Amino acid sequence: RKEVEQDPGPFNVPEGATVAFNCTYSNSASQSFFWYRQDCRKEPKLLMSVYSSGNEDGRFTAQLNRASQYISLLIRDSKLSDSATYLCVVIEGFQKLVFGTGTRLLVSP
Amino acid sequence: GAVVSQHPSWVICKSGTSVKIECRSLDFQATTMFWYRQFPKQSLMLMATSNEGSKATYEQGVEKDKFLINHASLTLSTLTVTSAHPEDSSFYICSARDSTNTDTQYFGPGTRLTVL
Numbered sequence: 001r002k003e004v005e006q007d008p009g010p011f012n013v014p015e016g017a018t019v020a021f022n023c024t025y026s027n028s029a030s031q032s033f034f035w036y037r038q039d040c041r042k043e044p045k046l047l048m049s050v051y052s053s054g055n056e057d058g059r060f061t062a063q064l065n066r067a068s069q070y071i072s073l074l075i076r077d078s079k080l081s082d083s084a085t086y087l088c089v090v091i092e093g094f095q096k097l098v099f100g101t102g103t104r105l106l107v108s109p
Numbered sequence: 110g111a112v113v114s115q116h117p118s119w120v121i122c123k124s125g126t127s128v129k130i131e132c133r134s135l136d137f138q139a140t141t142m143f144w145y146r147q148f149p150k151q152s153l154m155l156m157a158t159s160n161e162g163s164k165a166t167y168e169q170g171v172e173k174d175k176f177l178i179n180h181a182s183l184t185l186s187t188l189t190v191t192s193a194h195p196e197d198s199s200f201y202i203c204s205a206r207d208s209t210n211t212d213t214q215y216f217g218p219g220t221r222l223t224v225l
Contacts, residue, residue, distance in 0.1 A: 004152075008150075041200070041219075041221070042218065042219070043202050043216040043217060043218050043219045044153065044202075044216055045216070046213075087152070087153075095141070095143075095206060095214065096155060096158070097143070097153075097155065097204075097214065098155075099152040099153040099154075100152055101150075101151060101152040102152060
């Protein structure tokens with residue numbers, strides 16, 4: 001079983017749609033969780049951290065369910081510029097980032 | 110925000126040659142840098158953790174004699190792929206952890222290596 005699993009997609013949605021991604025992790029001792037965004041042939045960029053209480057940043061909402069060991073990302077009012085691969089990231093040990101394979105999002109006009 | 114650079118951004122080399130990739134933190138000091146590899150349509154995989162002034166820590170399955178890491182200063186880590194083979198072709202990305210803000214890692218733009 002992979003340490004961090006994501007549905008690879010692609011998710012094809014029209015502009016303005018709401019889309020949600022899920023991610024599951026295997027290490028119950030993991031303490032920190034993030035969503036990164038990666039554009040084609042570019043480095044990943046931090047989108048947002050994920051907290052147990054849930055957190056929101058504009059159109060993006062992240063949630064963590066420790067009991068079920070899953071993390072979610074909700075994007076509202078999708079924009080064309082949201083098209084990218086979204087990476088679920090878990091920190092294990094001392095700052096070791098473990099990446100999921102990513103979920104690809106395609107937003108069309 | 111903090112900036113991490115990598116050089117070169119892309120490289121094509123012949124099989125059997127060695128390739129050196131540099132990772133620099135431009136406006137902060139990084140006692141720890143990380144080297145990742147990403148094959149097409151796969152996730153980033155941590156190869157090794159590079160600590161300034163000491164030996165790198167390699168992840169399981171990564172050959173330390175093939176992937177030489179040197180972290181001689183607080184702003185520079187290098188990864189040398191020795192005797193490169195076509196299967197080493199990949200996207201190599203480094204990240205650097207700000208010594209004053211250890212919760213945050215900043216990624217370099219990556220180096221695309223193609224071995225013919």
